[in-house]
Amino acid sequence: MRRQLATALLLLSFPLMAFADSFVVEDIRFDGLQRMQLGRVLSIFPIQEGDQVDEFSLAKATRALFSSGYFNDVQLARDGNLLIVRLTERPAISRITIEGNKEVKTEGLKEGLAGLGLVEGEVFQRAALDKIRLELLQVYAAQGRYGAQIETSVEPLPENRLGLNINIKEGKAAAVQHINVVGNEVFSDEELIDLFSLKTPGFWDFFSEGRYSREKLSGDLERLRSYYLDKGYINFKIDSTQVSLTPDRKHVFVTVNITEGDLYFFGDYDLAGKLEVAEDQLLSQVAITPGETFSRDLMVRSADKISRRLGDDGFLLANVKPVPTIDEQNKTVSVRFYVEPGNRMYVRRINFVGNTSTADEVLRREMRQMEAAWASTNAMEKSKDRLERLGFFSEVNVETTTVPGVPDQIDLEYSVVEQLSGSLSASIGVSQSSGLILGASVSQKNFLGSGNFVSFNVTRSDNTRELSFSYENPYYTVDGVSRGFSAYYREEDLDDDDLSDYNLDSYGGAMSFGYPIDEHQRLGLSIGAEQLNLKLGSDVPNELNLFVQDEGDSFTQLPVVGSWSSNHLNRGLLPTEGYSQRVSLEVAGPGSDLNFYKLRYFGQLYYPLSDDQRWVVRGKTNLGYGDAFGDTTKLPFFKTFRAGGFESVRGFKNNTLGPRDARTTSGTLDPLGGNVLITGSAELIFPVPFIKDQSNMRTLLFWDVGGVFDRNCLTDNPACDLDMSFSNLSSSVGVGLSWLTFIGPMSFSLGVPVKEQEHDEDEFFQFSLGKTF
Numbered sequence: 001m002r003r004q005l006a007t008a009l010l011l012l013s014f015p016l017m018a019f020a021d022s023f024v025v026e027d028i029r030f031d032g033l034q035r036m037q038l039g040r041v042l043s044i045f046p047i048q049e050g051d052q053v054d055e056f057s058l059a060k061a062t063r064a065l066f067s068s069g070y071f072n073d074v075q076l077a078r079d080g081n082l083l084i085v086r087l088t089e090r091p092a093i094s095r096i097t098i099e100g101n102k103e104v105k106t107e108g109l110k111e112g113l114a115g116l117g118l119v120e121g122e123v124f125q126r127a128a129l130d131k132i133r134l135e136l137l138q139v140y141a142a143q144g145r146y147g148a149q150i151e152t153s154v155e156p157l158p159e160n161r162l163g164l165n166i167n168i169k170e171g172k173a174a175a176v177q178h179i180n181v182v183g184n185e186v187f188s189d190e191e192l193i194d195l196f197s198l199k200t201p202g203f204w205d206f207f208s209e210g211r212y213s214r215e216k217l218s219g220d221l222e223r224l225r226s227y228y229l230d231k232g233y234i235n236f237k238i239d240s241t242q243v244s245l246t247p248d249r250k251h252v253f254v255t256v257n258i259t260e261g262d263l264y265f266f267g268d269y270d271l272a273g274k275l276e277v278a279e280d281q282l283l284s285q286v287a288i289t290p291g292e293t294f295s296r297d298l299m300v301r302s303a304d305k306i307s308r309r310l311g312d313d314g315f316l317l318a319n320v321k322p323v324p325t326i327d328e329q330n331k332t333v334s335v336r337f338y339v340e341p342g343n344r345m346y347v348r349r350i351n352f353v354g355n356t357s358t359a360d361e362v363l364r365r366e367m368r369q370m371e372a373a374w375a376s377t378n379a380m381e382k383s384k385d386r387l388e389r390l391g392f393f394s395e396v397n398v399e400t401t402t403v404p405g406v407p408d409q410i411d412l413e414y415s416v417v418e419q420l421s422g423s424l425s426a427s428i429g430v431s432q433s434s435g436l437i438l439g440a441s442v443s444q445k446n447f448l449g450s451g452n453f454v455s456f457n458v459t460r461s462d463n464t465r466e467l468s469f470s471y472e473n474p475y476y477t478v479d480g481v482s483r484g485f486s487a488y489y490r491e492e493d494l495d496d497d498d499l500s501d502y503n504l505d506s507y508g509g510a511m512s513f514g515y516p517i518d519e520h521q522r523l524g525l526s527i528g529a530e531q532l533n534l535k536l537g538s539d540v541p542n543e544l545n546l547f548v549q550d551e552g553d554s555f556t557q558l559p560v561v562g563s564w565s566s567n568h569l570n571r572g573l574l575p576t577e578g579y580s581q582r583v584s585l586e587v588a589g590p591g592s593d594l595n596f597y598k599l600r601y602f603g604q605l606y607y608p609l610s611d612d613q614r615w616v617v618r619g620k621t622n623l624g625y626g627d628a629f630g631d632t633t634k635l636p637f638f639k640t641f642r643a644g645g646f647e648s649v650r651g652f653k654n655n656t657l658g659p660r661d662a663r664t665t666s667g668t669l670d671p672l673g674g675n676v677l678i679t680g681s682a683e684l685i686f687p688v689p690f691i692k693d694q695s696n697m698r699t700l701l702f703w704d705v706g707g708v709f710d711r712n713c714l715t716d717n718p719a720c721d722l723d724m725s726f727s728n729l730s731s732s733v734g735v736g737l738s739w740l741t742f743i744g745p746m747s748f749s750l751g752v753p754v755k756e757q758e759h760d761e762d763e764f765f766q767f768s769l770g771k772t773f
Contacts, residue, residue, distance in 0.1 A: 022054035026081040034089055034160060036070060044068045047083065070123050090123045094161040100168035104139060109166075112136075124154070124162055140170060144212030146249040147171035173211035176200050177251040181224075183239070183258040186231075195227055196220040198254065212252045217243070221256065228260065229296040234326065234333060235261030264294045267325075267332035271306075273339035277313050282339070285309050294333045299324070303337060310341055314374030316400065316410070317342035343408040345375040354416040355449075358392055362451035363414065365475055366390065368519075375400070375410055382519060387416065391572020392446045394419040394695045394740075419573070419696065420740055451475070453484070465491040472512070482514035486528075494638075501537030501670070502544060504638055506530055510559070524563035527589070531556055534638070541661030541670050544637055551594060551632065558589035569606065573740065574698050574772060576613040576685070579605040595630035596639065600677075616685040618700075622648075624677030627711075634712045640673025641708050644730075646766040648679055649706040651732030651751025653761040658708025660759050669759050672710065676724060679706030688737075696740040698772070704751070705731040731755040738772040745772040 027049060030041055047053060047061045058076055065074045065087070073088035096113065098106050112135065113119065118128050133150045140148035148171050155163035178200060181192050197216050221238055228236035239257040246252070266288050271279060285305035288298050303320040310318035319340040324333045350371055352363050366386040369379035380398055387396045395417040403409040447454040453472040459465065472484030487509035494502055508530025515523045534553040536544055563584040569575040581603035588595045604620035626635045645654035660669040684701045691697060707729040734751035748767045753760065 022052055023078070023081055025049055025051050025053055025083045028083045028085065030085045030087060032087040032089065035092055036087075036089060041065075041087075044070075045085070053083070069125050089160060090125075091156070091160045091162045093118065093120050093122055093124050093164055094157050095163040096120055096166070097163065098166045098168070101170065103143060103145070103170055104136070104168075109136075118164065124164070129164070136168070142214040144173035144214070144252065145171050146174055146245060172250070173213070174245065174250055174252045176212050176254060177246070178253050180253070180255045181258060182255060184260060186233070186260055186263075192224060192227075195223050197223075212243075212254075217241070217254065224256070224258075226296070230298075232263045232265065232293040232295065233261050234264050234294060234296075234324075235259075237261070262331055264326070264331050264333050266290050266292050266294050267327060267330075267334035269335040269337070271337050271339055274341055275339060276315060276341040276344070277310055282306050282309060282337075286337070288335065299335055302335075306337060306339065308377055310339070311375075311377030312379075314344040314346065314376065315341040316345045316375050316377065345408055345410050347371050347373060347375050348403050348406075348409045348411055350412045350414070352414050352416065354393075355418060357418055358416075358446055358449040358451070362390075362392075362446070362449065363387060363416070365451075365478075369412065375412075380412065384414070385570065386519070387414065388571040389567060389569060390446075390451070392419070392451075393417055394573075420745075463493045474514070476513075480516040482512075484512040484514075486510050486512070501539045502638075503535040503537075505533045505535075508557075512561075520568050521564070521566045524561070524565065524584075526559075526561040526563075528559050528561075529557070530559065532638070541672060543661050543672055547634070547637055551636070555593040557592045557594060559586055559592075560589045561586045573745070574696075574738065575606050576616050577606050577608050579603070594628075594636055595632045596626060596628045596635050598624065598626035598635075598639065598641075600624045614687045618683040618685060619681070620683075621680040622677065622706075623679075626675045635675045637672060640675060640710070641677035642671070642673050643677060643679055643706045643708045644760070645763075646747070646749065646768045649704045649730060649732060650702065650736070650749045650766055651704065651734055651753050651762060651764070652730060653763045656759075656761040657706065657730055657757070659710045674708035674710035676709040676711060677706075678709075678724070678729065679704070681705070683736075698738040700736050701733070702736055702749070702751075703731065703733050705729050707757070728757065729755070730757055730760050740772075747772055 025047060028045075028047065030038065033041065044064055045061055046064050047057065051057075053061075062074050062076060065071055065085075070090055071087050072090050073086075075086040077084040077086065096110065096118065098109055101109060113132055118125070118132065129152055133152055136150050137148060140146075149169040151167040151169075153165045153167075155165060157163055176198050179193050179196060179198060181189055184192055197220055198212065221241065225236065225238065237259050239259055241257070242253075242255045244253040244255070268290055269286060269288060271282055275282065285308075286302045287305065288295075288302055299322045303322045307318050307320045310320070319342065321338045321340075323336050323338060325336065326333055347369060348371070350364070350367060350369065352360050355363060366383060368382040368386070369376060384396055384398050387393060393416040397415045399413045399415070400410045401413065403411060442457070443453075443455040445453050451474060453470070453474070455468070455470045457466055457468045459467075466488065468486070468488035468490070470484065470486035472482055474480070474482045476483035489507040490505070492504045492506075494504060508528055510526050510528030512524065512526035514525075517523060532555045534548065534555075536548060536553070561584060563582060565580070565582040567578075567580045569578040569580050581601070584600045586598040586600075588597070601623045602621070604618065607617045607619075609615040609617060624641045626639065626641065628634050628636075642655040642658070643649055644652035644657040649657060655673075656671055658674050659672045661672050681702055681704045683703075686699055686701070688697045688699045709724045709728075730753065732751045732753045734749055736747065736749040738745060738747040740746075746767070748765070750765055752764065753762050756762070
């Protein structure tokens with residue numbers, strides 16, 4: 001600064017000596033340029049060839065060069081009519097080094113520096129560096145880091161260059177020592193302070209709940225204001241807010257002074273404006289009741305519901321503005337909803353983006369919003385929900401764009417992110433319950449992008465040899481009637497699957513149909529035929545021997561299965577909200593060798609605990625009951641219900657819960673299964689730690705309860721309990737993880753029994769490929 005002042009004083013006297021007389025500039029020469037382009041200098045220098053100059057115009061030109069900020073020194077000289085400009089450029093920034101920052105990212109800091117002209121390759125300006133230092137201190141102060149220190153230094157480098165070093169000591173955010181609300185009489189201090197996200201330090205202080213932040217305080221004050229307005233105190237106001245800092249700058253005291261005002265109640269309400277939908281239909285959307293405590297939230301939600309109802313009839317741009325009128329004498333608030341419906345919008349075209357594998361037709365048949373029809377908010381949301389429930393996509397979004405030049409038409413664009421909708425679980429050769437698997441098992445819900453389900457399985461494992469095929473077309477008719485086929489051949493050695501010593505060979509096939517009742521409910525019917533051949537081993541329970549003596553060991557069955565299902569889940573895989581349930585009845589059809597039925601119910605409910613649906617509670621239950629009829633004496637042992645294992649009660653070995661029979665040659669306690677199944681589970685789904693994208697992963701804590709009972713136990717079998725009380729159910733707790741991998745869903749669980757029956761078998765670690773929780 002001193003050097004510039006001295007130069008300026010010199011220039012004031014220099015023109016008097018060197019340029020006492022004015023002259024016409026015939027040529028200009030610039031000396032000393034290194035990095036600056038001559039064209040850039042000429043654009044700054046206000047004198048051109050042919051100009052008549054004197055000491056005043058030359059002084060002005062000198063100031064113009066100085067004010068550009070590119071030069072440390074400017075000297076003018078005259079050689080005849082040649083004007084000589086001698087320049088000393090300011091050093092350029094060759095390197096910018098930032099150290100010590102964690103809360104503020106380096107990229108963001110460099111963007112801020114660039115906005116002030118501090119960029120590598122540009123001329124260095126000290127004023128800009130001082131300004132960025134002050135702004136950084138303000139950023140850290142907003143985070144409560146009042147002890148932050150910003151040190152800057154300039155390192156000279158050869159060739160008129162320099163390095164810029166910024167060393168940041170962020171320090172710790174000041175902790176909130178105390179929050180005080182002054183002026184409250186209706187609500188207690190504790191009730192109001194609980195609304196604040198700012199918390200005083202406690203045991204969990206290392207998670208930063210007690211750290212002060214200006215943004216958090218602003219949000220807390222707005223939350224406090226909304227709380228009072230939703231409780232009827234419409235004249236509530238925040239008089240002042242004081243934030244005091246302790247001398248050591250480590251703690252703050254927050255004091256909020258408020259005026260509560262009087263309590264108000266809702267008065268009458270009505271509609272005004274252009275009502276394109278029947279008035280009674282719009283009034284039915286209003287959630288307020290005259291005489292109840294006023295709530296701004298109820299008023300705003302009522303306006304949103306009216307707007308949405310208009311959107312269902314094509315008025316997507318409807319604007320509904322609630323205007324309250326206050327009666328100070330009666331302490332009531334009347335509300336008039338002003339309706340501006342705008343144009344009724346029609347859908348010109350529906351486009352799909354992101355479905356690289358899935359055919360457009362598969363998505364289009366799920367649409368409940370039709371092209372050329374008026375746009376409906378409800379229909380668009382239903383279409384989105386149906387796409388999510390397919391299970392083909394991890395993400396579905398819908399956007400509307402107006403058609404240029406046409407004020408009453410829009411285009412819809414559904415963008416999807418495809419995810420794996422199949423499984424190759426057996427192809428990798430691993431299964432916990434079956435041991436080593438050789439062969440191939442491919443299941444694809446979206447075969448070749450057609451939306452059809454296809455499964456083909458060739459398997460050889462420790463306990464099973466299987467060849468099977470199944471196919472289902474969910475849109476056999478345009479109305480959504482589905483049709484499917486299945487066929488199989490299977491050889492099973494049940495002794496290797498924690499069951500009794502017998503083999504079951506079977507083959508058969510079935511045809512199935514599904515009929516949609518509405519958007520969520522379906523009826524199903526399956527008719528099949530199968531041949532079953534039993535071969536008992538040398539060491540089997542007496543129950544099995546008696547059954548074969550009575551019924552034989554070879555059976556032809558004609559099973560008929562009817563079902564009803566209702567699906568209100570928000571997506572097909574890893575849902576986070578909604579519920580589903582299914583009831584099925586399997587009956588041996590006329591002509592079957594064995595006559596029995598099996599009735600099953602499965603239900604589940606997802607309830608989100610947070611707005612982002614990362615914390616969710618899930619409850620599920622699986623119930624079953626079966627019995628024989630006609631000439632068959634009891635439910636066949638190879639058709640009984642089983643419990644225990646990954647998909648049943650985790651923490652227990654596969655199929656090992658329930659009745660047993662000790663009357664074998666070896667004296668082992670073989671599981672028999674039963675004709676009554678009761679299982680249930682409660683789960684807390686929570687975010688996967690340290691993983692940002694959790695769309696394909698899920699972690700949970702679980703509590704499983706369940707058991708199997710047999711109402712037809714032999715009286716001389718002490719290991720078969722008829723008592724279906726809660727005390728005879730087994731239970732476990734644990735943690736689980738599901739992950740949608742490139743080979744299909746992969747799930748793991750760690751379970752510990754908390755209540756065991758006498759013959760239960762534990763299993764701490766369990767996993768499955770091709771299944772999710």
